[in-house]
Amino acid sequence: MENYVEFKNISKAFVGVQALDNISFRADGGEVCALLGENGAGKSTLLKILTGAREASSGEYFINGEKVRFTSPIEALRYGVSVIYQERQLVGDLSVTENVFMEDLYRNKLGVVNFRKSHGEMKKLINLFQMPFSPHDKVNSLSVAHQQMVEIMKAYRRNSMIIAFDEPTASLSDPEIEVLFSLIEKLKQKGKVIFYVSHRMKEIFKIADKIIILKDGCFIEEVKTSDATEDELVLKMVGRNIGDVFNNLSRNDKIGEVVLEAKGLENDYIKDVNFTLRKGEVLGFAGLVGAGRSETIRAIFGADKLNAGEIYVNGKIQKIRSPRNAILAGIGVCPEDRKEQGLVLDRSIRENLTIPILHNLAKLGVISRRNERQIARQAVEKQRIKTPSIDKVAVELSGGNQQKVILGRWLLANLRVLILDEPTKGIDVGTKAEIYQMICDLAKSGLGVIFISSELPEVVNVSDRVIVMREGRITGELKRKELSEENVLKLAMRER
Amino acid sequence: MKNSEKTNKSANTGLTKYLMQSNEIMMLIVLLLVISFFTFMNRNYLSYFNMTNILLAASTVGLLAIGETCLIIAGHIDLASASVAALFGTWVAILINAGVPWPIASLVVVVASVSVGLVNSCLVNIFGLQPFIATLAISSVCSGLAFIICKGKSVPINEEMFIKFGTMKIAGIPFPAILLIVFFIIFGFILGRTVFGRSVYMIGGNPTAACLAGLNPKKISTILYIISAMVAAFAGVLMTAKMHSGQPGGGAGAEFDAITAAILGGVAFSGGKGNLRGCFIGLLIMQCFNNGLTVISVSAFWQIVAKGLILIAALIFDFFRRERLER
């Protein structure tokens, strides 16, 4: 029996945006079909249409030759289509078991749950995934990476015919990715249709059999992975050649005096963190997921309490008790979770852009609308945020464009230090290149930049210096000359 | 690694931590404090009679609290429950006076109340109104109808068996109190142990996730609105039996007491949190306190103040538990 999915002339329009335009292609069982495209190319939208979470404006699709049209994800699930969505979909207060099984918990005829059996099955699944948590743990006590694995388990368990992964690795680190890939391999062997969306080219080459390239909602090409080269793919999806991203970076070479110094920072998550950041420098922070990098910058930014330690900006000690203090001291942060921590999703792009600089736009507390619109428009242009209007609400942007809004916000503010926590998470290659250049430009303009990333190639190549963390402590520091992926990994795994 | 840390700790801190983790234990302590205080002030307070009396007084609010707890866990709310109780409590009295045998009359109104649940659900799930405002509006409608069907006058009844139903005692415990406990056990079981119950938590904790996982939040919330209406109608019937009359204005404001009990017991408006055990303890705290204030003859106006204060005190108490836990 052969599984396949076939899309025919699928189109989808939102207000002011043609998200998908006449897409046709076919994905067969037993192969991993990667969807590749820039942010906002329509990958997530296509998957949502597949599961009935969104309705196509026109077009149809077939599963094993049968024309289907789901009106809700439930129908799709019953039919055998599961999706691991880009946004994690978990119930934080419930146990891992309940999250994974959801409405499918083992039960008797009366609907009474057999928790023992459910937990038992869950335990098996956890072992299969080689995860350290227990079936009883509440999901919100797990780290982001483990939550993502729970999300994957959810879809895996269903044993669906068709499984789609929408950027599953965005918050995973290498060991978990290994596990994930071995599982995908197994699924492939079982003849399932697998869709895989990612912006990490390396992964695509590792896992995909065939690649569908989308651009601005249009189908560009279908290629066999074995026949493709990275440059070619990038050219097709971005529409221009981005060349050797890292070597073409125009870096800053004038590194100045110390702008930020952290001395003996300590709280519940981090221990004895010391480092300095210089003017014009890009300081990378590497480590495995859960190493405490985010916690370090949260502490610096005043979002978490410090139990001990001092923070100096331009040589002056700063009492930072809240993000507001930090911003006044000239520090800005792009948080790692753009939906939860970055954007006010229900408000417009304009309003999201101008939050930290409202006071500059206002006289006597009254916002000058003209100024605000002008500045917002400039930022949208400069960041190449794909949107018909600055008044569009942020929730309607694609993931990558949302990230650009947050970045754009800080470029408007007058900063000395900018901290970027996983700024390229879920960002397409073209934009990534733009962001790397932007980081360098920022450094050139005299900012100190802290760049946190779990993707080793980018930390290693963009940073002037890298600090490696593990379990809340700094395990080492690597100068530009010593920088290599192996060196970073060694420090990241080093036992204390 | 974290698990091992936990188990390594001495049994004692383990127990403390376990106790601290449970919101219910903390609220139980508050309850014991309340009871001890009033017993100290007047030792009649702790008598069997008074304690069962507290349960009896809790029965209407308690039944409403069951519906509220389920709905709030699911991320909804029902501000109409007290009016529903009044409407159907009045109606059952009218039916009985019109000669309908009381068990049939009771059954009829409880079944009829399904319609209110459906309307609430329809407004929320089909027309996308916010539950707070939709049920507030329906509350107004039900309350008005309650007065209309009886022309504003309470409806005395004279059906002995029915009155017995509301006033008899078993082993000294009033029948409505027993029913209250039975209902709490049944719904506690449903909420905690059945697939339906767990679904309630899922749709409350994250409706999108639940929906994507194949649950139907609209269906589940519809069932909950219906349950809430039916239990409320039943509470109304019980109230009528207890009062020997249908009261169109009966129970006014009781929905807030019910919600308060739920919150005291650890249910959160954000949804997905809490359980009926906690709600029951919350209910007892409120009722023991209210009863105690009367027992020690606190003046009426100070009682109003005191009720606000105990609520705050109990919740702050709970805050410190959470604080310590997070350290």
Place this chain on the structure above:
Amino acid sequence: MKNSEKTNKSANTGLTKYLMQSNEIMMLIVLLLVISFFTFMNRNYLSYFNMTNILLAASTVGLLAIGETCLIIAGHIDLASASVAALFGTWVAILINAGVPWPIASLVVVVASVSVGLVNSCLVNIFGLQPFIATLAISSVCSGLAFIICKGKSVPINEEMFIKFGTMKIAGIPFPAILLIVFFIIFGFILGRTVFGRSVYMIGGNPTAACLAGLNPKKISTILYIISAMVAAFAGVLMTAKMHSGQPGGGAGAEFDAITAAILGGVAFSGGKGNLRGCFIGLLIMQCFNNGLTVISVSAFWQIVAKGLILIAALIFDFFRRERLER
């Protein structure tokens, strides 16, 4: 390319679309329908006197609605506002009777009300209580205190200037109605045009993100609780002036009307949405409707039902607007 599509459309559909996008326009249509209906039934309804009278009747609820709107947009709520009005309205009467000059007495109570706002904020922001339940408790405390300070009796006053303040008319418009409009304009401006107002929307939409972007949600909500309390206290003073006496039970329940007005006007409990223009229209819909029902002599109980129904009707009307928009 897509932008051009939009502008290519005929001016007519553009206008329709523009109108459809605005919740306020839709509610304005509901308002006009309500007014037309009652004018048709009794043409005196539309008289200048009755219209200003409606505004006057709206003044207490309207002032409370300002505080509620701001708080709900910020993701909070204040169920204590009506009790605050009663407490400080009674207190100002007591002070005036004790010989304190009325402007000073008014000032004193409005300033004193800051304390209630601070307590609310403290419970919510420091002790992490849910706003709904914290302010419900404080409402009980304030309401009890209102009765205590006047021993449960209303407090008549005899200070002519003060009474004038509540009853004089300018161009036939009662002074409280003018104040109401002025307050709506001022707070509308603050909410819509100032940095502070913008911050309110941002913390309501996503407190974490707003905080990380440099706003201080706790500070902003504290200010809002204080504003809500102060405006409520001012409403209480106005009510006392209007009634020539401090009423300890005054305004009870008005907080729900205030919240209803806000919701009708497009404010959402999820926070970050709505404005005072909408709230004002919502307020007028409610008041015009209430007044109209009395004018056409609908019986009281049917009025209660009708109020629930208009609320539902208006919100469903709005639902269809949103529906069409999303297509």
Place this chain on the structure above:
Amino acid sequence: NGVTDSDSASEGQKTLVFEYFATSFTVQWIQDIEASLKELGAQYNFEVRTADANRKIETQLSQVDVALLSGIDGAFLFVVDEGSAPAVVSKFNDAKVPVIGETLKLKDGSDKVIAPYVELDAEGVGDKCAQWIIDNWKTTGVDLSKIETVGVIKGTNSKYQSDINRANGFVAGLKKGFPGLKDSNIFMADCAAETGSQDMAEASYKQTSAIIASHPEVSAWLVMGTVDHYGLGAARAIEAAGVEKKAILVSAGGELAVKEWANNASPCWWATCYYNAMDYAKYMVEGMLAMCREGKKAEDIFPQFKEAGQKYAVIKISGTMITRDTYKSIVQ
């Protein structure tokens, strides 16, 4: 039940404990009754406890249970709702504690009196107000000569039976005195409609002003507030509408009217049917002491007030009409 052999003197006897169960102490009348009971308590050696049901019959039932538990010798009962009187009274009967009702009736479904009570003669009060207008309108300066254009407003609350009865008594009385009164000109300012404000003055204000505003054709207004709070709201509404000179406001109760008069306010508030809490309290206490100290049975007290066929006495009290000029001699 703890009744000692008695003579009329109360000194040297054990202090009795009575409890006053009231619907809500936010009502001033109930505060006045409490004060009168306490005054009499000092005189006759009994202690008065109070219970506030906050207008909830369930609460009242529970409070009765609490009181019976801690032991009381007698109960005064302002029942929350007349319809539930049997449920409350049966509790006292079961505990063999004497009970005397106040203001509201204690009757069962078949109109049988189930315990003695002192009642406000609601229709009588309304009638007295009407009578006052009929007798005195000429002195008020309000012109009622064109009676077919005169409007009547019943300021009342249809949730409370007693209020309705007062309003009905008022209208019935007026119709007798002014046969030309048109039914279409009789309006109800029904505070039950104002769900948003439980405060009666404000509710009455809104209702009354809407009626006045929408009927400019009415040449003169006759308004009755069936309790003083409605009266106060109506007074403000009349003033706001600027029809003070065309309106006669009367009310039942008196606690607010006298304050207004003392402040020289409310020119349109002409008279009020005043009832004195002490009048009630005296009967209540007399009956209660007769049962507790003299050992009389409930059915034996106040035989002069028993209606034919009823087991218990019903004492109807209606008030006296007072005005701006006369109130000082009647109200302390």
